[in-house]
Amino acid sequence: MRSRRSFDRVLDRRGYSDGHVFFRQDDSATVAYLIQFGQVSIRRDDAELAVLGPGRIFGELALLRAQPRVATAVAVGQTTCEVIRREDFKHAISAMPPILRSLTRIYVEMLSNPLYLTLSARLNRTETPPEPPAETLP
Structure with missing residues (x-):
């Protein structure tokens, strides 16, 4: 509060x-x-x-x-x-407490990153989340 x-x-x-x-x-x-x-x-x-x-x-x-x-x-x-x-x-x-300042800095960097914004926009346009890549065994 x-x-x-x-x-x-x-x-x-x-x-x-x-x-x-x-x-x-x-x-x-x-x-x-x-x-x-x-x-x-x-x-x-x-x-x-x-x-x-x-x-x-x-x-x-x-x-x-x-x-x-x-x-x-x-x-x-x-x-x-x-x-x-x-x-x-x-x-x-x-x-703010140091942990909240650090989290804020991380979020700012993420949201300022054009690659993150592009991927986020693409994910928000899809109705179902993309399938994770299949695991390949040696």
């Missing part, structure tokens, strides 16, 4: 109108968003990749890496989000 309170102190709730552009592809990144109400369209090169709803986070790589945005995010209808700045997130993470 204590860690939730420390995160609550760094979140800033804001409302956005339909069509509001949170960020554009290739913009610098300093904040991430947690959708409380409404929807957000994630677009890349004018193609819609996803529409996210309440409970979903977007722009999260901004919290972890100082890299340009890889997509554009636009509000679909009236939308309310919690906003967290990179500096506040890092401060909250530093207050």
